Amino acid sequence: MSSPCPTRRMLLQEPTPELCSSPPASAATVCSRKPKRPPPITPKRFTRFFTPRNTRDVSSRTSLSSSARQLQDITQSAINRGRATRSTPRKTVNFIDIEKQMQTPQSSVRKRKSPYLSPETSPVQSSPSKRSRYATPPVDILEDSPELDEPAVYPAPIRRLKTLGGTSRILQRSFGGILSVGRGFRRDHCASWQDQTAEFYSGSEDLHQLPQGAPPFCTASCNTNSMLAIGDENGNIHLLDSEGDFSKPHVSWKAHSNAIMDVQFSSDDLYLAAGSGDQTGQIVDVRTQQTLAVLAKHKSSVKQVRFQPGDDKIIATSSRDGAVQIWDLRCQGDKGSYHAAWGSDAPYASVIRTLASAHAASSPATSTSSATRTLSNGKTENIGRRNDISVTALSFLPDGRQHLLLTASDASTCVKLWDIRGRYSLRGPAIPTATTRHPESHNRHRHFAINSLTLNGDASRLYAISKDNTVYAYSTSHLILGVAPELSSASAVKQKFCGVGQEGLGPIYGFRHPNFHAGSFYVKATLRKACEYRSEMLAVGSTDGCPVLFPTDETFLKRETLHDDEADELPDITPNSRGPSRPSLSRSVPNSRCLDTIPIYEHGTPLIRGHDAEVTSVSWTRNGTLISVSDDFRVRRWKEGKQARELRMGGEGEGKRWQCGWAAVGEGYDDDE
Structure with a gap:
């Protein structure tokens, strides 16, 4: 109202x-x-x-x-x-x-408060008589027509020249680089892969001559100091200092009555494990050169011996008899342990696990040979070669999964994965947890053996030397496919019987070089872990008489290594393509076999003039130098420095290259820019 x-x-x-x-x-x-x-x-x-x-x-x-x-x-x-x-x-x-x-009259009937001043909280409204000439609209009025969002147009990237030098690349990177062609700190080192291998050399003072008649077979470096061990054909072990006088050994002693096939130091360098051709192995105290334990249960030569990471009391050995033995130094061997080379008073160790016929075929029909022999009673018997498959390589996974063991043999290029916590049957061939696939080129031609297994620093890659003169790289996450609860460390409380093994994947790429040939089982590989300014690098021996270095940094492994005309001839490979995979990036096909279905790179640098015969074993020391042994009775020490370029450019005058070796780089690498 x-x-x-x-x-x-x-x-x-x-x-x-x-x-x-x-x-x-x-x-x-x-x-x-x-x-x-x-x-x-x-x-x-x-x-x-x-x-x-x-x-x-x-x-x-x-x-x-x-x-x-x-x-x-x-x-x-x-x-x-x-x-x-x-x-x-x-x-x-x-x-x-x-x-x-004026004052507003106050009413006594109804009290109202109506201030004459405009309150601060009242809404803004204009008067019809005093309306502003220009009003602010609630929305923005565009004077021009609106611009539609169109996709940005980027110019085509400039292709970099193949002869771009290091100085030019540093200058280009200082201006921000080109991200579309692989620039940036995480994707490009602004350097060539040869920069990591070109400065290796060996002078006349870096040579150690062993006695004639006893060529070295193996070498191993300490983990905490600069000492290294050399095992020769006569069963002697020589300790040398890689930082001191390299011409004289620190100490030498007779360890076995036959050739020493492999040596390795424990994690604290207090013990040295050695495997010999006398069918035994031993654990030696490095400080006193006394035998602490004898590993005697193999029926043939011991090919390799390895300490378990994180526990120097557990040791694995492989032999030519096809078996893998797991030893515990804390347990004394039984009374039946006896070997003629050591006698009954030797401190024999106990075997806690045996992987019998580790790389034999699971089916007896495929593992036996068609050859037969006649017994004394007139019956014939098949001569099986199941136990003759030699286990040539061993490698434990690093601490955290040290219960997993990798093995390889002279029968094929497949790598087998074992869980040493499980229980394996002694009645037939042991069944592994997983087995990798063969390379497709081997399936089309024939299978090749593996000489050595090496893991990189973070255990993401496994490198295997094959007798087809190739170093194959496996991904450790591809060794086994599917669910594998037995691989967890939490299942170590209860051991279980190992059942049928699973199948993993094959190699993902490979390394090859014209100067690298694995003609014998004595050719081994070693890997230098990345530390401080030193990058990760793989070194392998060769029957050509020179070690070969392969940088393992996968940023260098790019498909631009081929020329444009060659790249057009090869089919491309994409993750979702259903066509044929890309053939090998290597232009040479050794042994006249089929083309490779994985990338093969020749990013290797040979170290020439250091040896005159087959280089068998190599090892990296703690200070980053490389040790190589050869059948010419020489032990070489390869260092890094500017002297490598001087040896390459100096020539033969005045005897500057006498008893020296250096890294052989590509043509034009040492030219001044």
């Missing part, structure tokens, strides 16, 4: 004290219905006068169309300015002077 008119409401009220105190007036003046004084400005009149009609009549908005309501909302002035609770304009009318002149 609306309130009565202000004039009528004033007449009905009692006279105020102001009226009573006024001087007396005439009767006509008192009885007049219109008092002669300035009309008061009440809040209702003020609101009604300064409020637009379209905002007072809310019901009228319902009759408008949607377009009209939107236009009405847009044309409201100052709709996006100030607070939403402001009801009157701030500076439309100055009410201060009016308030000083």
Whole structure:
């Protein structure tokens, strides 16, 4: 209900004290219905006068169309300015002077508070008579036509030259590089792969000559110092210092009665394990050269011996008899342990696990030969060659999965994975946890043996030397496919019988070089772990008389190694393609076999002029130098320095190259830029 008119409401009220105190007036003046004084400005009149009609009549908005309501909302002035609770304009009318002149009569019936000043919380609304000429719209008005989002157009990248030198690449990288062609710190070293191998050399003082008639077969370096061990054909072990006088041995002693095939130091370098051709192995105290334990249960030559990472009391040995023995030095051997080379008083160790016929065929029909022999009673018997498959290589996985053992043989290029915590049957061939696949080129031609197994620093890659003159790289995550709960370290509490093995994947790529040939089982490999400024590098022996270095950094293994005309002839390989895989990146096909189905790289550097015969074993010392032994009775120490370039560029004058060796790099590498 609306309130009565202000004039009528004033007449009905009692006279105020102001009226009573006024001087007396005439009767006509008192009885007049219109008092002669300035009309008061009440809040209702003020609101009604300064409020637009379209905002007072809310019901009228319902009759408008949607377009009209939107236009009405847009044309409201100052709709996006100030607070939403402001009801009157701030500076439309100055009410201060009016308030000083007049006072609003107070009603005793109903008390209302209607301040004349505009409250701060009232919404901003403009007066129809004083509406601003320019109103701020609630949306941005574009003067030009809107620009549509179009895909960015990038120019084609500039192809880098194949002869780009190191200085040019450093300059290009200083300006930010080109990400589209492989620039950046994580993808490009701004250097050539030959920069890691070109500075190796060996001087005349880096030569150790062994006695004639006893060529060295194996070598191993210490883990905590600069000492190294050499095993020769006569069963002697020589300790040399790689940082001191290299021409004289530190100590030498007779360890076995036959050739020493393999040696390895324990993690603390206090013990030395040696495997010999006399069918036994032994553990020697390095400080006193005394035998601590004898490993005697094999029936043929011991090919390799390895300490378990994290536990120097557990040792694995492989033999030509096809068996793998796991030894525990804390357990004394039984009374039946006896070997003619050591006698009955030797400290024999105990075998805790035996992997019989580790690389034999699982089916007897495929593992036996068709040859027969006649027995004394007239019957014939098949001569089986199942136990003749020699286990040529061993390698434990690093600490954390040290219960897993990798083995290889002279029968094929497959690598087998074993869990030494399990129980294996002695009645037939032991079944591994997993077995890798053969390379496709071997399946089409014939199988080749493996000489050596080496893991990289983080155990993500496994490198295997094959008799087809190739170093194959396996991914350790591909050794076994599917769910394998037995691989977890939590299952070590309860041993279980190992069942049927699973199948893994084959190699992912390979290394090859014209100067690398694995003509015998004595050719081994070793890997230098990345440390400080030294990068990770693989070194292998060779029957060509020179060690070969392969950088293992996979950022160097790019497909741009082929020329453009050769790359166009080869089919491309993509993860989702169903076509044939890309052939080998190597342009040479040794042994006239089928093309490889995996990339083969020739990123290798031979170390020439250091040896005159087959280089069998190699090892990296703690200080980053390479040790190589050869059938020429020489032990070489290869160091890094600028002298390598001087030996390559100096020539044969004045005997500067006498008894020296150096890294052979590509043509034009030593040219000044």
